[in-house]
Amino acid sequence: METKGTDEVEKLKSRFMSAWHSVKYSWVLKTKTSFSRNSPVFLLGKCYHFKAEDEESPTESCTADEFDNNVVMGNVDDFRRDFASRVWLTYREEFATLPDSVVTSDCGWGCTLRAGQMMLAQALVLHFLGRDWTWPEALTLEALDTETRTSSAARRLVASLEASFQGDRPRLPEALCQGGAEEADSHLKEVYHRTIVSWFGDTPSAQLGVHRLVHLGMASGKRVGDWYGPAVVAHILRKAVEAATDPGLKGINVYVAQDCTVYSADVIESHSARADACEGPEGHVADSRAVIILIPVRLGGEKINPDYFNFVKGILSLEYCIGIIGGKPKQAYYFVGFQDDSLIYMDPHYCQSFVDVSTSDFLLQSYHCPSPKKMPFVKMDPSCTIGFYSKSVQDYERICNELSKVLQPSLKEKYPAFTFMKGHGRDYELSVPAEKKEWPFIRDKRKAGATAGDFVLL
Numbered sequence: 539m540e541t542k543g544t545d546e547v548e549k550l551k552s553r554f555m556s557a558w559h560s561v562k563y564s565w566v567l568k569t570k571t572s573f574s575r576n577s578p579v580f581l582l583g584k585c586y587h588f589k590a591e592d593e594e595s596p597t598e599s600c601t602a603d604e605f606d607n608n609v610v611m612g613n614v615d616d617f618r619r620d621f622a623s624r625v626w627l628t629y630r631e632e633f634a635t636l637p638d639s640v641v642t643s644d645c646g647w648g649c650t651l652r653a654g655q656m657m658l659a660q661a662l663v664l665h666f667l668g669r670d671w672t673w674p675e676a677l678t679l680e681a682l683d684t685e686t687r688t689s690s691a692a693r694r695l696v697a698s699l700e701a702s703f704q705g706d707r708p709r710l711p712e713a714l715c716q717g718g719a720e721e722a723d724s725h726l727k728e729v730y731h732r733t734i735v736s737w738f739g740d741t742p743s744a745q746l747g748v749h750r751l752v753h754l755g756m757a758s759g760k761r762v763g764d765w766y767g768p769a770v771v772a773h774i775l776r777k778a779v780e781a782a783t784d785p786g787l788k789g790i791n792v793y794v795a796q797d798c799t800v801y802s803a804d805v806i807e808s809h810s811a812r813a814d815a816c817e818g819p820e821g822h823v824a825d826s827r828a829v830i831i832l833i834p835v836r837l838g839g840e841k842i843n844p845d846y847f848n849f850v851k852g853i854l855s856l857e858y859c860i861g862i863i864g865g866k867p868k869q870a871y872y873f874v875g876f877q878d879d880s881l882i883y884m885d886p887h888y889c890q891s892f893v894d895v896s897t898s899d900f901l902l903q904s905y906h907c908p909s910p911k912k913m914p915f916v917k918m919d920p921s922c923t924i925g926f927y928s929k930s931v932q933d934y935e936r937i938c939n940e941l942s943k944v945l946q947p948s949l950k951e952k953y954p955a956f957t958f959m960k961g962h963g964r965d966y967e968l969s970v971p972a973e974k975k976e977w978p979f980i981r982d983k984r985k986a987g988a989t990a991g992d993f994v995l996l
Contacts, residue, residue, distance in 0.1 A: 571912050573877060579617060581875035581882065582624075582660065583669065583857030586617040615677065618908070622676035624874065625659035625735060626884055626907035627652045630748075633740035633892040637753045639762040644748055645889050647763050650870035651751050652886035653863045654771040655738050657872060657925045658746060658779075660860040661830045662737070664927045665790060666730040669857050673731065674724075679908035732895075733786060735905050739895035745782045746775075754778055768863040768870070768923040769834035776832070788827075795833040798956040801963040802938065805829055809931050829934065830860070831926040835955050838920035847915045849955055851876055852944040853924060858937055864922035871913070873922075880912040924956075 573579060579586045629652065631643035644651065663671065742749045752762055754777045758770055766774070776792040791808045793800075808829045837846040853859050854875055865871040865883075875882035890904050926941075928934040938958050945954040959966070 571910055573912075577878050579875065579877045579882070580851070580855050581617065581620055582861060583855060583859060584620060585855075586613075586620075588614050588617070619672045619676045621874075621882075621910050622679055622906050622908050623672040624884065624906070625656060625663065625738070626905055627655040627659065627738055628886045628888040628890055628904075630740045630890055630892055634742055634749070636749055636762045637742075637756065641762050643889070647765055648748060649865070649886045650766040650768060650771050650863065651748055651755075651774075653865065653870045653872040653884075654768075654775050654923075655746065655748075655751075656884055656886070657861050657863055657923075658775050658830070659734060659738060660874075661925065661927045662734045662790070664858070664860065665828050665929070666734065666786075667727055671727060673902075673906060675902070676906065679903060679906055681908055732900075732902070735902065736895040736900075737782075737784065737787070740892055741894075741896070744895070745784050745787060746778050750778055750781075751775075754781075765868065768921055771863060772832040772834050772923045775830075779830070790830065791827045792830045792832060795831070795956060796963045798833065798835055799963070800831065800833065800956065800958045801966075802934075802958055802960050803962045803965075805831065805928070805934055806931055807962075809928070809934065826930055828930070829928045831928060831937075833924045833926075833956050835922060835924060836920050837918075837922065837955060840920075842916065842918045842920045844916070846955060847879070849944065850881075850915070850918075856926075856940065856944075858927050858933070860925040860927050862922050862924050865919055866913070866917055867919050871911075873918075875910075876915075877912070879915050881915060881918060882910050882912055885911050 573588055575588045579588065629643065629645040629648060631645060633642055635642055636644075737745045737747075739747050740749070741747055744750060751771075751774050752760075754774045755764075755766065755770070757777075758773070760766060760770070772794045776794050779787060779790060779792045782788075793805050793808045809826045837843055837850070850862070850873075853862070854873065862873040863870065864873050869887070871881075871883040871885055873881050873883045884907055893900055893904060926937060928937055942958070945957065
């Protein structure tokens with residue numbers, strides 16, 4: 539009887555917290571993000587200019603010398619379409635209880651997990667759809683400051699509409715529509731798009747959903763409601779992809795750098811095909827796996843070291859960069875670009891209702907954000923995880939060569955943010971000096987007592 543009473547108290551507490559978070563995080567976004575027309579905007583390797591073609595005053599340009607293969611692309615609508623096509627994963631409520639708890643929402647504590655999901659989703663978009671893919675309905679999204687995006691009545695209506703759809707989700711990548719090649723290609727891309735989103739569904743069976751991530755986090759001593767750091771999330775994502783059973787995820791592996799060091803032999807080994815390698819879009823079995831490279835780093839002491847600003851800009855200017863899990867202290871964001879001295883990010887701190895992604899035509903609107911947000915570089919928490927997507931061994935070799943230029947320390951810097959080394963990580967385990975864990979971090983001499991915060995070496 540005592541146990542039953544305790545469970546009832548916990549359920550009541552969970553419902554109260556869910557109601558409070560629903561009010562707190564279902565805000566109506568009134569503020570508008572401003573962008574300069576005189577500076578280029580970078581979004582995951584793409585460069586955009588907002589200055590009208592008929593304006594006479596000169597504008598900055600992206601030269602081939604500065605950013606090798608980045609394409610300077612058109613106007614505001616191109617940027618909006620690109621940004622809104624990225625998969626947006628936010629707080630959700632009213633889903634099935636999380637493992638070993640009565641909690642039905644991740645509001646207030648799951649922001650780093652959501653930022654990690656968004657980074658992983660971008661890697662999957664690159665893998666299946668390519669960097670140039672955009673969602674055809676991206677420009678039709680309603681702004682977040684309209685009542686239809688936040689009112690409880692509208693969210694209940696969406697839920698009822700989703701529940702009315704019947705039928706099984708189309709499997710990847712078998713479904714092809716009748717008609718011309720262009721129509722078939724468009725349909726196939728939409729199947730991939732929906733399948734990627736469904737992998738992040740808020741159900742216990744979702745391959746990369748919050749239920750699966752929380753369960754894997756328990757092995758690291760985390761409980762439901764605990765806050766996760768970027769480094770811990772990197773390892774949880776690796777375990778989630780490794781444990782995934784969906785055939786579409788068999789051709790992907792995740793590598794997490796050790797002590798800010800990427801060991802090339804380990805990455806190349808990760809590219810090797812698994813025995814259960816999946817079929818590609820054309821039906822043939824891939825002879826290698828793509829690798830998502832995650833690098834937990836710390837860019838300063840208690841605050842970010844300004845010497846790293848240009849480094850972060852260089853990273854976000856690369857098309858194979860899948861973004862950065864970062865944010866402000868105890869508030870995680872998914873950084874996807876920058877303009878001048880401000881980072882552009884996707885914000886998971888927006889509470890939305892549960893969506894049943896197992897239905898055939900679940901609504902996608904709540905998984906795409908129409909409103910980019912900006913934050914000054916100086917407010918960035920130094921603890922973060924940087925991500926890259928490598929399609930093949932040849933791709934990895936190119937990435938190493940290009941990143942070596944970005945990682946060159948400036949005159950003010952003593953060490954790079956991370957480094958590449960030949961061989962396997964195990965080859966260095968016995969010979970690495972004790973100070974090995976310290977040297978990759980630039981320390982702010984003004985903060986002699988700086989601590990490592992949530993940076994965890996696993």
